[in-house]
Amino acid sequence: MTDFLTAALAPQSIAVIGASENPHKIGGRPIAYMQRMGYRGKLYPINPSRRELQGLACYPSLADLPEVPEMAIVIVAGDQAIAAVEDCAARGVRCAVVIASGFGETGPAGKAQQDHMRDVARAAGMRLVGPNTQGLANFGTGAIASFSTLFTEMPPADGPVAVVSQSGGMAAMAYGLLRERGLGVRHVHATGNEADVGVADLAWAVAQDPEVKLLLLYLEHIANPALLAATAAHARARGLPIVAVKAGRTAGGALAASSHTGSLANEDRVVDAFLRRHGIWRVRDPHALALAAPGYLQGWQPAGRRLVIVSNSGASCVMGADAAEQHGLQIATLSEATRRELAARLPGFATTTNPIDITAALLSNSGLFSEVLPVLAQDDAADMVFIHIPVSGAGYDVERFARDTATFAKASGKPVAVAAWQESVAAVFRAAGVATYANEHDALGALAQIADHMAMLREPLPQAEALPMPALPGASGLLNEADSLALLAAQGLPVVQHRLCRTADAARAAFAELGGPVAVKACSRDVPHKSEHGLVALNLNDADAVATTFTQQWNQLAAMGAAQDGVLVATMRRGRHEAMVGAHIDPQFGPVVAVGDGGKYVEAMRDVALLVPPFDQAEVVAALGKLRIAPLLAGTRGDPPLDVQALADVAVQVGRLIVAAQGRIASIDLNPVLLSAAGEGATIVDALVELKDSE
Structure with missing residues (x-):
């Protein structure tokens, strides 16, 4: 451990500045707690009006202590708290826990005082917890700097x-x-x-x-x-x-x-x-x-999300199945062998398909759990088990139910959650070490959470690559569309075929080269959203129309006082769906990539997933599968599935680009990215890149 970690979690000596004789007051509680919990370090109450406090020698000030404490708990208020922090820093205290409030949470003046305490602490190499904190408590060491x-x-x-x-x-x-x-x-x-x-x-x-x-x-x-x-x-x-x-x-x-x-x-x-x-x-x-804490602590590692439900009530089986669907769990399909073996053990009127209703026979045969659960352990389809006991108590051997369930869970390694609303029943299961809840929603919520969390943790983490810095213009601010597309094309991204023209004749030549139909769009770093100004014309199919549109857009840029960087002539592409990929530098978290539904309603619909680089195609595809547009991407009502892999590849490439730029690229906006049918690719038809000054 570093010095700070030792001083914060396992201090050998603690001073309490503002200590109280009353164990119920804030200044008295840490001392009372530490004495009760067997803190083995040295405890120094500081209170100038007392010689003894809660059976301990009390000192007038920090300077009067026989040693410099590793930790100080500051409970005095206002200016006294500031003075105490200054004192601690000067004496060489390693960690100060400032319980006193009235600082940064009150406004600018309090924030300035708080910053002063921080600066004093840092200058002395002391760490500061708080202010306005309830404190720290380590019950392993008995160091309880908390009230x-x-x-x-x-x-x-x-x-x-x-x-x-x-x-x-x-x-x-x-x-x-x-x-x-x-x-x-x-x-x-x-x-x-x-x-x-x-x-x-x-x-x-x-x-x-x-x-x-x-x-x-x-x-x-x-x-x-x-x-x-x-x-x-x-x-x-x-x-x-x-x-x-x-x-x-x-x-x-x-x-x-x-x-x-x-x-x-x-x-x-x-x-x-x-x-x-x-x-x-x-x-x-x-x-x-x-x-879900009990399940985590039992080390649940479900292999999947397939669930088996067992109950002594048919209604509970139905409700459990409903709750399972709400939590995204699958009702496992048991093998024929499993069902035959269950039928041999259960009464003829019991249900052997999943959910398994063992009926009120549980009242007369307390061994049913011990007979049913081992059978389930052998079925590969059973990733986890939920047991719902809506009725039990007098006449039921609840202790045996709990013992058999705990034995099964330990022997099989399968996660097992029990729902029992009767506290007398639930307490017996908890005492046996079984994760027990009051209702099916909590029990299945815990199972679902751990299944998803463990699956997340099992996924291999893509590693950051050492990528070359892309060639970027020296200036900051928005790039025009031509420069944005050129930057993306240089990184191997699939941009639409286009030509940047500065004369009507050049626009005619571009049309002749690309063939119709084409889109004609004004290109200016000062006009990022061209359609709002009528500076986009689509589906032009003859050279005269292209030349005329060029002249109109060129003149409109001049009338707007915008930079006349040119006019783009681009091939019209027919996609099956408009997607988007974007990226920006979050001030806290760094590069973040967005991918999802695109078009002009992208901000209104917000059906996009956010990802933090580095990530791979599989992660993007999984994220897209959780969006509202997922059924459209998969193909619906006779439409073919779309090229989600191509969209994922664009997102991965954009993530690599913004990371490689090392902060020089502030944002990337690709909208729309036209998606074709699976295997036919994706095309970026509009792009906007914003640069920051190099540091």
Whole structure:
């Protein structure tokens, strides 16, 4: 571990500045928690009005301590907090946790004070957590620099889960939901305003802990995507799944996140692409964050999405099948051999097709689970099993049901989730180590999430290539269409045949060379959207019309005061569908590529997928398959399938180009890209490239 990681997660000595005798006050809670959890380091309460505090010697100031503590918890407010941080930096404290609020979240003046504390800390080589943080808690070491009420309401237990959150409230909520499920939690860290240390820093830290088997994140902004990506790569290598809530999905949510943390929210669809690229599973809220935790901790590795449903109720079988479809799970088709073997074990009135209704016979034969489940284990079609028990209790041998289910899950290695709304029944299954939920939607949601997440993590990651820098003009700003198409053609992209003309005679010659019909379009770096100004003419089929249109467009450019870069004469191409490919440099995440439905309604319909390079054709094809236009791409109502592979290749090439340009290309817009039938290719018929100044 680096010095910071050691000081933050396993400090040998901790000072509490603003300590309180009252274990229920913010200044008293960290001390009470650490004494209760057996913190083995040295604990130094600081309070000038007391000599002793919670059974510990108390000191008037940091300067009076017998040693420089590795960590200081700053609980005093306002100017006192600023002075305390300055003191800590001067004394050589390695990590300060500033619980005090009233800084960056309050406005510009508070932000300036917060920045001052950060600058003082950085100048001294000290790391700053907060301000406005609930604090850090490591139940593995007993170092609890936190005042969370939940640690009193729901007693801690060390375990394999780590929670890192920008919000203290969301950290506490995730912790509470996990403890409610009986799961131990080792790390609960909140970063607050993130003047210095952010979620990515602490995520990296806890990912180094070999006892952590599941990492849960709550983010309101992603200040250090490179470090988060490195954490995800390390986690993938050691088999540590990461699940995240990224708040601020909507415009309103983004505004709320900004006012709450003093930070700007990231563009949500780019966040989706970034998290997906790095194998981080995104969920909607802290409830969903904890939902699948039992399955992750049991090491579920479903081979696919095929599900077997078993219940003692026919209605539950039907409802389970409905819920499975909603979650995108397939009802497995069992083999004839499996069905025959089930029929030999079940009553004649039971159902042996999937879903399997074992009926109320479960009441009289408590061994039915032990008879049915091993049969399913032998069927390759059964990737996972869902057991729904809507009725049980007195007269049922619930302990045997749970024991048999747990034995099956361990022996077969297949993911098994149980739904039991009766808490008395659910508690028995949980005690046996079975992932248990109150209803079918939660149980199947957990199965579906882990199936999808594990499939994502099994996909080989395309590696970044060392690409040559493309030849680019020296100037910045928009390139005209001819220059944009030339840049793309030089990279091997399929651009439409065209000629740039500066006289009517040249336009006639271009028509004669290309043959009709042609499109005639004004070409000016000052007019990126030509159709809005009537500067596009389509389907011209004789030389005189081309020459006349040239003259009209040339003169209109002059009348508009726009640069007369020329007029394009281009072959008219007939595609079966208009697609688009675009790319831009996101200020947080770097190059991002968009691919999907194109045409003039592209912004209104927004049926595009975002991808973070590097990626390959297979990843693009998979992303296109999730769009609303997927049925059209696959061919429908007698139309042939479209050349999705050609579109994917354009997207891959555009991703390579914008990465190779090393920031010089600000954006690329290819719309439309005309798609032909499968095997017949794609053609870029309009392009716009924007350059940035070289640094």
